[in-house]
């Protein structure tokens with residue numbers, strides 16, 4: 486669709502006029518607007534993140550100035566792109582189009598990518614010194630890292646492949662793993678071996694399962710399976726959790742979750758995000774916006790909190806969650822913790838308790854991405870408060886209670902990854918309270934997952950540039 490908007494080159498001067506004229510002092514600078522409203526999804530350097538790159542000149546909604554202005558104004562709500570029309574003026578949206586064009590042009594002239602970590606450099610933190618080793622450099626958006634008892638690393642690529650890493654070599658894709666929806670935030674997500682893997686060989690996967698519903702629409706939803714790897718092939722697959730296909734949502738949209746944690750009593754916990762339908766998080770008849778608990782073979786435990794509630798999904802353990810992308814059990818006391826990606830602001834760290842309501846979207850410390858409020862309420866009776874929240878958002882993702890010996894001063898701390906703010910922080914918890922936080926790693930890309938390896942060194946899955954690195958102690 487052509488429109489009468491002038492080409493970007495003309496708009497540069499219009500934009501410059503607007504932003505330097507004192508009469509329009511309330512107009513905000515396009516670069517600032519981008520940093521404030523867009524960078525959390527499209528990346529601080531515009532190279533993409535949870536949302537597509539603005540530098541590659543590939544436009545699914547059309548590449549003319551008018552097309553780009555229209556998608557910014559109206560959004561692509563099903564796909565997770567908010568509508569900015571209510572929050573920005575037409576002039577600001579045009580200036581953004583110009584800004585995107587300028588940055589694209591600069592990128593073509595001088596591709597900027599984040600530095601490769603220098604393995605000689607020693608990084609200092611308050612309690613430990615480390616070097617960064619690049620472990621895997623040739624990988625496609627790593628999402629989850631985990632280990633088999635023999636020291637083999639398992640790694641998922643969001644695009645849908647599971648690989649093994651051992652003796653310095655990344656295996657070819659394991660064959661016959663589930664077919665996944667990998668558009669938008671969807672993909673092959675978590676991988677976790679059974680705690681008793683050495684005896685039973687089970688490996689669990691979560692992924693965005695593509696289906697066609699009764700109306701004939703393409704839909705997808707978080708699904709959990711387990712299987713074994715034999716001769717480089719995924720076999721013996723069993724379904725642990727699959728929602729009714731009529732409850733699946735549009736493919737590729739936001740908030741699939743999803744992480745797995747096992748406790749010492751044979752239960753598996755897993756998280757599913759609200760899939761962009763925030764009101765579902767309060768609806769016990771919907772599996773989205775929940776943390777679930779099952780026996781390790783997928784049976785529903787008889788003492789789950791909502792097994793006797795008519796219409797409720799029996800696997801639900803807790804509800805009122807937005808997008809829980811981090812889940813781990815504190816080895817010291819067995820408590821389950823989650824991190825949740827908030828809207829704009831309001832990223833949460835929670836202790837997860839049986840049957841509790843964590844409040845989304847009724848209470849939150851965040852606001853809508855376009856700056857309009859969600860609610861004035863941050864607390865209400867019957868809804869749990871987060872242990873802490875990060876406002877502004879760090880875009881919190883995978884977490885890991887550090888149990889290794891390589892960094893003794895960090896033992897027992899919770900390691901927390903951040904996508905938008907591209908760091909790993911160390912969170913010191915005492916008696917269920919956060920008493921100290923320190924950013925220990927930053928500046929090498931979006932941090933998707935963190936896990937301590939068999940030797941206690943700390944592995945980090947980086948997205949954009951896609952790498953797996955590890956922190957090795959110095960001295």
Ligand code: HEC
Pocket residue numbers: 518519522523524525526527535536537543544545546547553556557561564565566567569581669854
């Ligand atoms: C909450 C995350 C989020 C935020 C914040 C966000 N976007 Fe998006 N945006 C998306 C997603 C997801 C898509 C992909 C939509 C699709 O595939 O249809 C998208 C798509 C787009 C597109 C279309 C790309 C194409 O291929 O056609 C443009 C342009 C765009 N965004 C610009 C912006 C601008 C400018 C801002 C800030 C004012 C912004 N976005 C903020 C998530 C976001």
